[in-house]
Amino acid sequence: MQRYEFSLIREAMADLIKQMNLTVSPRDTQVAMVTFGTSSKVEFKFNEHRTTADVKQAILSVPQYRAGSSQLEQALQYCSRVFDPSEQQFGARTDSGRVLLILTDGESLYDPNQAAEDLKRRLGVEIFVVGFKRISEQQMMAVSSHPKHHHVFYFENAGKVRKMVERLPSVNVKKLKP
DSSP: OOHHHHHHHHHHHHHHHHHTTOOBSSSSBOOOEEEESSSEEEEEOTTSOOSHHHHHHHHHHOOOOOOSOOOHHHHHHHHHHHHOTTSGGGOOOTTSOEEEEEEEEEOOSSOOHHHHHHHHHHHOEEEEEEEEEEOOHHHHHHHSOSSHHHHEEEESSGGGGGGHHHHSOOOOGGGSOO
16 A cells, blocks of 8 residues: 555545544543554554544544554464453444454465454454455455345445445444444
8 A cells, every 4th residue: 555545545534534423432432543554553442532533533543554464363363362351452342333344455475364353353353355456355344244245345446435425325334233
């Protein structure tokens, strides 16, 4: 992913937060962000931002993309720690629904299916995948939740990812069971 593509992705994510009308607060929706490439990093934790405006600003302020290869398997393993309430440093709650939105431009070097299944089964995470460029449709389908046609989106390039905001179904996080 090029730097300008990462900027487009950040803008699309900020638009998505606005479009979903999320009420971000300690008692309502909480958002965390993890970036990945060859390694993974928590950009901000679930309990770090207390308003929707703060989350949007945090997304737009992520300094750079994670260079390197697409290590989706490692990123999903890392996200299982982020979503796990027993890993208190990330701020996940036991009483909340869990949604993971993966944005990726490349096929993972290692099979991410086991790590995705762990997130879905053990932690009840609903997984959406947005891919562009050279991502494998088969891999996107394998890691996403069901029904696949509501959880997988492909775009030719990062410039078109903003259309995701229009196409991604409305997810009522409050109705998801932990």
